[in-house]
Amino acid sequence: MKKLFLFTFLLSFGAVSAQKHANGKIFDKHPALDIVDEFTKAYTSGDTTTLKALTTEGFKMYNMMNNDPDYTGGTRRNLMGQAIWLSNNMVNLKIENRPPAYPDAMEFKDGPVYVYTYEMMTGFDKNNGFKINTPRNSTFIFDESGKKINRLLFSDNTAHFQKYSDSRETKTNGTIYKDHPVIAKVRLAFAYLETGDLDKAFEGYNEDARIYDINDPDQSFISLAAHKEKLAAFMDMYEIVYIQESGYPDVLDYEGDGKVIISWWDFMLRHKKTGKEVKFKSHNQHWLDDEGVIWREDAYYNAALMQE
Incomplete structure (x- = not known):
């Protein structure tokens, strides 16, 4: 009976061990992290020249909180338009790491470099004083060269931004x-x-x-x-x-x-x-x-x- 138990235990342990398979490496220091940092600074300052240089011509961005089946995301042109609008209307706009989190770069064996960020987006609208203060998590997917961003997937507080959108309109509430x-x-x-x-x-x-x-x-x-x-x-x-x-x-x-x-x-x-x-x-x-x-x-x- 003891031998049977030992055999079963070893068999189970071997099965669990066999499930592990490395598919790449994670880095807390990486050239891609520097590119993402440069991208973020350009985005919050409205530097469209740098944004264009850091993204591919076919760049696409997607809000991961959008559940519209017809949603097709945004293009590089949309990205630059956002950056210009934000820099013209927001004061002290920042997108910074959300402690204790920090960004990671991942090199997959068969695939592009990914960068994951966990940040806070803050600032206020200079026209009406509405304060932006929301977590923002992003995934940056690089092209084959690893030097340009091809995809941006982000998620933030959609209810917060809906409230911000409403603040720029005239609405009755009773x-x-x-x-x-x-x-x-x-x-x-x-x-x-x-x-x-x-x-x-x-x-x-x-x-x-x-x-x-x-x-x-x-x-x-x-x-x-x-x-x-x-x-x-x-x-x-x-x-x-x-x-x-x-x-x-x-x-x-x-x-x-x-x-x-x-x-x-x-x-x-x-x-x-x-x-x-x-x-x-x-x-x-x-x-x-x-x-x-x-x-x-x-x-x-x-x-x-x-x-x-």
Whole structure:
């Protein structure tokens, strides 16, 4: 039995070993790496003369994230057009190694030299300030001479570049309402808060609503129950003299993302112990779900004014 086990083990080991077969070499220093580095610098600076010198006449580039069955890639002319546009519109455009990664050159036994890069593309549009910050992985395939780039396969964040494309257009994202029935939920909340009735003030809120207070040192959301406890403790110290609407609330009815009510309020408080009066302004944002129930509130005001 022991002999059978040993024979089986050796047979398995031999089968695994037999699967290994070298098909080339990997280099972290190679003339092709220098060519790719020169290519990248020319691309980001708009140096079309160098790009033309480093690529073959039949050069093609392909975005590996494109799944259009009719996609045919881009030519050397497209490459140079991209480089010119980027150099004319981008500030501090860079394509650099993404640490700890570094490029590799691969020499296959039967085939061209490949260079693989793992980089970050960064910069910003000088016309609208949109910031490019995306990983970019590329495969450069050289011609038979190993001196010119014949193919470029790259992948990057297509959603990021779609957002960049959108930033150069004029698009609507919903409707703004000066008057709308849902505003009543916010007006009632502040009206009942002024009377001190916290249960009534939060009737329009989901019981799982989240509350964000800009003055919270943790800068995190708290539950509605915890928020009501904080308000109750606060109202033990202060009397609310009035809460007055400033200007008028707006309802932002986003396309596909529900509604947000933004509003501005003037508060006047009186400290119950000292009689000191405090006035401050508050900006609030109330987020509504599809049923018109408040599921989130953000509050922005200067709490330092209420320090004793």
